[in-house]
Amino acid sequence: MRAIELSFDGNQAGLKINDTAAVPVRKKGQLLIQVQAAAVNRTDLVAKETGNLPKGNPILGVEVSGTVVASESARFPCGTRVMGLVNGGGYAEYAVMNVGNAMPLSEQLTFEEGAAIPEVFLTAYQTLFWLGKLQATESVLIHAGASGVGTAAIQLAKQLTSAKIFVTASSSAKLELCQSLGVDVLINYHEEDFSQRIIQETLGQGVNVILDFIGASYWEKNLASIGTDGHLILIGILGGTIVQDVNLMTLLQKRITVSGTLLTPRSDAYKAELTKEFVAKTSELFAVSKLRPIIDAVFELEKAEEAQQYMASNKNKGKIILKVSN
Amino acid sequence: MRAIELSFDGNQAGLKINDTAAVPVRKKGQLLIQVQAAAVNRTDLVAKETGNLPKGNPILGVEVSGTVVASESARFPCGTRVMGLVNGGGYAEYAVMNVGNAMPLSEQLTFEEGAAIPEVFLTAYQTLFWLGKLQATESVLIHAGASGVGTAAIQLAKQLTSAKIFVTASSSAKLELCQSLGVDVLINYHEEDFSQRIIQETLGQGVNVILDFIGASYWEKNLASIGTDGHLILIGILGGTIVQDVNLMTLLQKRITVSGTLLTPRSDAYKAELTKEFVAKTSELFAVSKLRPIIDAVFELEKAEEAQQYMASNKNKGKIILKVSN
CATH class of the missing domain: 3.40.50.720 (NAD(P)-binding Rossmann-like Domain)
Structure with missing residues (x-):
């Protein structure tokens, strides 16, 4: 699959497109998602700057939206539109997501909007x-x-x-x-x-x-x-x-x-508990547009470097999204 | 009644014994206590140092033990042995205490021990x-x-x-x-x-x-x-x-x-809620001596100045108590 990875030129980390990255292996308690959109976050910029791979995953990206393509979850069967946090691996055509982090993505929202919500x-x-x-x-x-x-x-x-x-x-x-x-x-x-x-x-x-x-x-x-x-x-x-x-x-x-506080390094259990309470309190409000994600710009996945530079310039009002063209 | 008050010599505050202080007037929701013992706290030293009267009361002291002598509380009728926080007024023969701050003083504990517990x-x-x-x-x-x-x-x-x-x-x-x-x-x-x-x-x-x-x-x-x-x-x-x-x-x-955090300036409602939970969790443990107040020294009420100097010297292990001789 296509993915954006951290690559190292000496001590200097940069982004590179890998067209032959391995599709991640879904484990028990996870969903395999065909990613439609991912969002850029400051934690991704920090990873590039410091060269530290979050959770050891060379593929950046901590939140995605997309369609479930492999699952053992009754709540999120194949074909379900979902959004949620991932432990790295978001800037890619496929990503695995813990079931506890998955949220149903309302039909009223686009995938770009869905990727703009979780983090x-x-x-x-x-x-x-x-x-x-x-x-x-x-x-x-x-x-x-x-x-x-x-x-x-x-x-x-x-x-x-x-x-x-x-x-x-x-x-x-x-x-x-x-x-x-x-x-x-x-x-x-x-x-x-x-x-x-x-x-x-x-x-x-x-x-x-x-x-x-x-x-x-x-x-x-x-x-x-x-x-x-x-x-x-x-x-x-x-x-x-x-x-x-x-x-x-x-x-x-x-x-x-x-x-x-920082959200990304917290445990899966913490994120799952937070996700559960958040869905209970907000899903109705998203469905009737009383809550809505604010998107500033959408870049193609391949333009992740430009998207990150745009975030670093502090000019954005709202989220910066990477769109995956399948 | 006899009480120890802050007195001012120019800008310098000191302690003085007042043998003709007015017995405080019990309001609705309060107990009048015949004080048997009061404890010295750092907040009293700060009051003397800064000349700021806590809650406007010239009589120092934020915790006492003693016997209820006027009450409309079914839980704490006259004659009940109690301990608890007071809003100033502790270094005295009588003090008023909000019912919400009162705790029953077990027969196994002396009044000196009771005064050493609340704060x-x-x-x-x-x-x-x-x-x-x-x-x-x-x-x-x-x-x-x-x-x-x-x-x-x-x-x-x-x-x-x-x-x-x-x-x-x-x-x-x-x-x-x-x-x-x-x-x-x-x-x-x-x-x-x-x-x-x-x-x-x-x-x-x-x-x-x-x-x-x-x-x-x-x-x-x-x-x-x-x-x-x-x-x-x-x-x-x-x-x-x-x-x-x-x-x-x-x-x-x-x-x-x-x-x-500081406890003394908090609201009566907060102190009452804390007191209630504390009593529920600890009264059995005090009754069987699994919890016990640690007393370093007992001074007569009239020796409040020495008692405060002793606290200021940081030599005490445990509480410094003022005993009221009636």
Whole structure:
């Protein structure tokens, strides 16, 4: 089969097309999927940059949509349209997926849309509800609101709670997208200090939950923006890893919980439990388009390198998809 | 009544004995307690140092034991022996206590022992189980193992779980006390690097939960000692507030949750819920002496100043109690 693999030129890892990759062998408890679309994720870029093969698989890609072509599952027999996380191997014509990670793909959604759902919506669900403990009448600040996880988190917070939603983004175009999804307070971080705006909008109380992809450069402002008993969830560190002078007294006095998380390295059991709860809470909402994946661009599988460069440029609003032409 | 109050000489706060303090007025939902014993806590020292009156009460003290002398509670009628948290007002002959904070004091325990239980055992319970999510077969590192919260946490972990218990302390006498409570691994932090010992003892896996009273000076070693999905609970900062160079990548890669907490400023509802669960899980264990308060010293109420100085010197193993002679 055709697949996009990491290849090494000395210590430098790059992507190469392999037209004769082996179709993966389905094990017990797995589905073999004929992949129709896969999505590009930052974890794929990190793999290329560091040369570390996630789960040892030379084929990149952690989420796909497609059709089941080999299965022993009564719930997902051959011919079923599915989407879900995979342990690598997504940038390919065929991939294996644990049954516990598979989600039915509604007829209302295209395969490109299906590939745009698992990683960002599951991450958003996990961070908002499992880690952030967001309650119905609380408030949440979502940084990088126009990103894949950002747009998913906005929609989930909007549809599953009555929480007041704050976002930051870098441009009016990105903020318009956030507004269309139902955000209450839009903050262009180039034009104003987000923590001052949040303190003002919450009458000094701060928000209950913050989803942060930025890290070090936002640390002080995040702590100023968060309220008592708040949860700060770190899911990326695009703005640097080292924070100088962290004041632990603030953590104690505000009783703040800071959680670092990554979805990809977690266990299959964790992902399966998350997937199950997510499907129960959201499948109806996807079917009636109250939740919808946001796609920025679709590339052919063979253009994976360009797709990754596009993601690295931070210009996308929503997901970047690789379409597999069979 | 006689009470120990904060008094101000210019900006400098000190303790003074007031022989004509007003007996507090019991409100609906409260008990009036004839106090037999109160305990000294670090929060009292902070109040004296900063001159901030906790909850506006000039009388210090956040936990007492005694006898109910006015009540509308069927569960705690007049004459009942009780112990529990109070919102200030503990260093006195009488104090009011919310019914939700009251715990029955078993006949097997003295009033001095009763006053030694609420703050440290509730804090230890909250941090181990509500924040630290300690599971039966996990592992926990308890810093300052011979302190009030430390000795309570060791006993609760030992009696309510099968977790492997690590402690640090500064002397062999303190470590002997910890050993008598059932600790598995004793670490004298003056003699060895605790993180190296923990990495070695856990075969590189690290511990699941850390209870830390020290803060900044232990930050790096705590992060080295903690395992994947671990919980680091900060309940004090005796070792400094400012951490230089916090690496957020460690939080993400190990998926660490850091929670700052203080019990005293929390809401009455929170304390009542915690008290209720604590009583359900522990009252039998106190009655048969499987859990026991550790008392270091008992002072007369009038010697509150000396009692606080003794706490400030960090020499105590277990609680410092003020006994009220009626």
